[in-house]
Amino acid sequence: MTVILIDPQHPVLPVSFLEAVLGRGEAVEIDVDLPLDLSFLGIKTSQSAPWFITANPQHGRTDELFDARPHPVAEAVGVMRAAVGRGEWEKAQTHESLIPYLREESEEFIEAILSGDEAEIRKELGDVFLQVLFHAEIAARRGQFELSDVAASFVAKMHSRAPYLFDGSTGIVAEAEQERLWALGKASEKLAQDQA
Structure with missing residues (x-):
């Protein structure tokens, strides 16, 4: 069955x-x-x-x-794709034109954190996520990258800067070790970028 x-x-x-x-x-x-x-x-x-x-x-x-339950992230990507595909205002936006909205939503998210209101934090974080989705959809329509590439970029960064998350180890990693590995990863990334 x-x-x-x-x-x-x-x-x-x-x-x-x-x-x-x-x-x-x-x-x-x-x-x-x-x-x-x-x-x-x-x-x-x-x-x-x-x-x-x-x-x-x-x-x-x-x-x-x-x-077979719809995944909320995939559903969010679909909603944003439809919004940019059908809305005249959304179709006209660029990364640059959305900067004021990203600033505003980030500030509102910070205010929600400072208020301590969990429902407001969730709501405002959703608005920040909307900005991430919007920028990813603009890039996807230009053939540059899409949300999955943004997620892959995050995972690659964590591989570089927090390798203990991927080596099969368990337990708490001391803050000093985290800072050392983060700095080492960041330096390695910069070296690779300079050599490219």
Whole structure:
């Protein structure tokens, strides 16, 4: 049996599942706690089906799991792509034209931190994230880079400056050692950049 984990608010069904149940007529078992009706698609339900659909990550089944829940970061990238693709104002923006907004959102995030209000911190950090998404989408449309490249840049930096995160070791790293490794990594990066 294959367990498909979905978000009940945004039920996305994988292609392999649809091919099996629509193409081969396989039946589906739907978690009794999940208000999902697939009968309009002509999908048969059965208690002994090869597919089990649930929204509960703690479903208790030990079968193969297919997590079909939309990833919030991927959804955010899609929303920003649509915004820049359809909004006249967004289409006209450049890295330079967005500088005042980045400053404003950064300041508001700092104010939220100083206020200690966790809900406000989350909200304002979302606004800073919007700026990251916006700049990445502008770059992607120019064929320069995209959000995944930004994430890869972060991971590469951490490989260089915090190698203990990737060497299989565990435990706390002393602050002095962190500072030493950070400086060493930064110097190595600068040397490589100067030689390029």
